[in-house]
Amino acid sequence: xxxxxxxxxxxxxxxxxxxxxxxxxxxxxxxxxxxxxxxxxxxxxxxxxxxxxxxxxxxxxxxxxxxxxxxxxxxxxxxxxxxxxxxxxxxxxxxxxxxxxxxxxxxxxxxxxxxxxxxxxxxxxxxxxxxxxxxxxxxxxxxxxxxxxxxxxxxxxxxxxxxxxxxxxxxxxxxxxxxxxxxxxxxxxxxxxxxxxxxxxxxxxxxxxxxxxxxxxxxxxxxxxxxxxxxxxxxxxxxxxxxxxxxxxxxxxxxxxxxxxxxxxxxxxxxxxxxxxxxxxxxxxxxxxxxxxxx
Ligand code: PMP
Numbered sequence: 645x646x647x648x649x650x651x652x653x654x655x656x657x658x659x660x661x662x663x664x665x666x667x668x669x670x671x672x673x674x675x676x677x678x679x680x681x682x683x684x685x686x687x688x689x690x691x692x693x694x695x696x697x698x699x700x701x702x703x704x705x706x707x708x709x710x711x712x713x714x715x716x717x718x719x720x721x722x723x724x725x726x727x728x729x730x731x732x733x734x735x736x737x738x739x740x741x742x743x744x745x746x747x748x749x750x751x752x753x754x755x756x757x758x759x760x761x762x763x764x765x766x767x768x769x770x771x772x773x774x775x776x777x778x779x780x781x782x783x784x785x786x787x788x789x790x791x792x793x794x795x796x797x798x799x800x801x802x803x804x805x806x807x808x809x810x811x812x813x814x815x816x817x818x819x820x821x822x823x824x825x826x827x828x829x830x831x832x833x834x835x836x837x838x839x840x841x842x843x844x845x846x847x848x849x850x851x852x853x854x855x856x857x858x859x860x861x862x863x864x865x866x867x868x869x870x871x872x873x874x875x876x877x878x879x880x881x882x883x884x885x886x887x888x889x890x891x892x893x894x895x896x897x898x899x900x901x902x903x904x905x906x907x908x909x910x911x912x913x914x915x916x917x918x919x920x921x922x923x924x925x926x927x928x929x930x931x932x933x934x935x936x937x938x939x
Contacts, residue, residue, distance in 0.1 A: 655732040657725050657765035662732050668764065675758055676745025680805035682761070683707040686899045687740040688770065689730055690934045694740070697723060699862045707801040708744060715744055716760055729765045739770040739900065745804065773822065773901060778927070781907030781919040782896075784836070786885055787812035787824035791834035791857040799834065799857045809837040823896065825888065825909065828857040833883040839898035840864040843883065843891035844922045850887070853880040863897040863930075870929045876922065885910075893920030895927075902934070903927040 656668035676682035685704050688695040701719050708715050717725070726740060742765050749758035773782070789811040792799060797808075809826070816824035816837065825841060828834045833841055834857030841858075842851045849871055854860045868878050888894060894906035894914045903926050905919025914920075919927075 654766065654768060655729065657729040657732075657763075659762055659764070662728065670745065670762055670764070671748040673748045673750065674745050674762060675747065675749045675755060676743070676762070676804050678749070678751070679746075679753065680803065680807070681711070681713075681755055682743060682745035682804040683711065683713060683802055684741065684743040684804060685802060687726070687742060688899055688934070689735050689738045689740065689767070691936060692736045693936060694726065694730065695934055696862050696866070697726065699865070700742070703802060703860070703862070704742065704744070707803060710798060710801050711803060712755070713744060713746060713761055715763070717763060722763070725763070726765055726767075729767045733767045735767045735769075737770070738768055741766040741768075743804070770900065773904060777822075778904055778919075781905035781914075781917075781923075782823060783821045783908040784823045784825055784906050785816055785819045785821055786888075786910050787815045787826050787837075789815060789824075789826065791826040791828045793829050794855065794857055800854060800860050802859060813837040823906075826857070827885070831884065832856050833885070833888065834858050835861075836896050836898075839896035839901050839904075841883070841888075842867070842895050842897065843888060844893035844920060845887070845891045847877070847922075849876055849878045849922065850881055850883060850891075851878065852883050856882055861897055861899075863899055863902065866933065867897050867903060867926055867930060870933060871922075871926060874925065874929065891915075893923050895919070895923040903930050 654665040655662045658668045685700045687700045745762045746755050747758035747761045792808045812824040812826050823836045826834045833852045840861040871878050889912045892915050905923040907914050907917050
């Protein structure tokens with residue numbers, strides 16, 4: 645990590661120990677690498693406090709349960725390991741990547757030959773979108789890559805298998821925009837490649853239900869709560885491409901992005917082409933909440 649302009653090697657928590665970045669190695673036979681077989685979480689640290697850690701831990705164990713992955717550590721010991729890693733790296737405002745892989749196996753698919761799952765934790769600086777993008781808002785496109793069918797890979801599982809999202813991200817980058825909106829097999833909005841989707845129309849906030857094919861974002865949950873506290877109506881409802889094109893405001897939420905306005909999709913300008921008032925209000929409320937300046 646770069647700290648005050650100086651490069652500092654990270655301490656990585658790997659399989660029970662804090663080790664130097666250069667020594668944090670896992671086997672080429674790890675099924676996390678060979679098959680994307682594993683689960684993970686991205687977590688923020690704000691003003692020295694780990695944000696929504698309980699919710700992330702719950703989601704991690706839930707994802708692991710669904711893919712029949714045993715996490716070889718109790719939840720409290722894992723929390724302890726995360727706290728130690730944050731402390732060892734002096735992270736005050738940063739990002740934690742918590743990964744559990746299936747572990748070392750052989751070249752076959754069988755996950756049960758893997759001896760034991762491997763946990764590693766990285767705590768580092770965060771690479772957010774450039775600050776000016778929050779002021780101007782971002783442009784996005786609709787991806788042609790369809791979101792994974794929920795009966796194929798449940799989108800609520802935060803697995804190491806991100807190829808579906810990566811294909812859509814490539815479409816975005818090919819179009820010179822940072823994000824793409826993914827639709828499900830029925831044509832309804834699912835989510836962005838790494839964020840959840842919200843729109844505002846006639847003062848009401850809409851977001852697709854998780855069943856449309858979205859990860860149940862922790863930021864999404866916080867933003868829904870904050871919006872309700874501001875007496876804003878929030879409706880979970882299937883959204884179409886049309887709904888996105890004609891909305892008054894459009895924003896994305898996610899651990900890394902927080903709350904970011906979208907001002908154009910597929911060449912259609914949203915509102916007056918700048919992040920709207922509800923978007924700005926929720927971004928501000930989220931910031932205050934995350935930094936503990938509000939209950
Ligand atoms: N959808 C996807 C596909 C994601 O990877 C993420 C996390 N980056 C989100 C939504 C947002 O979830 P959270 O708010 O929990 O970070």
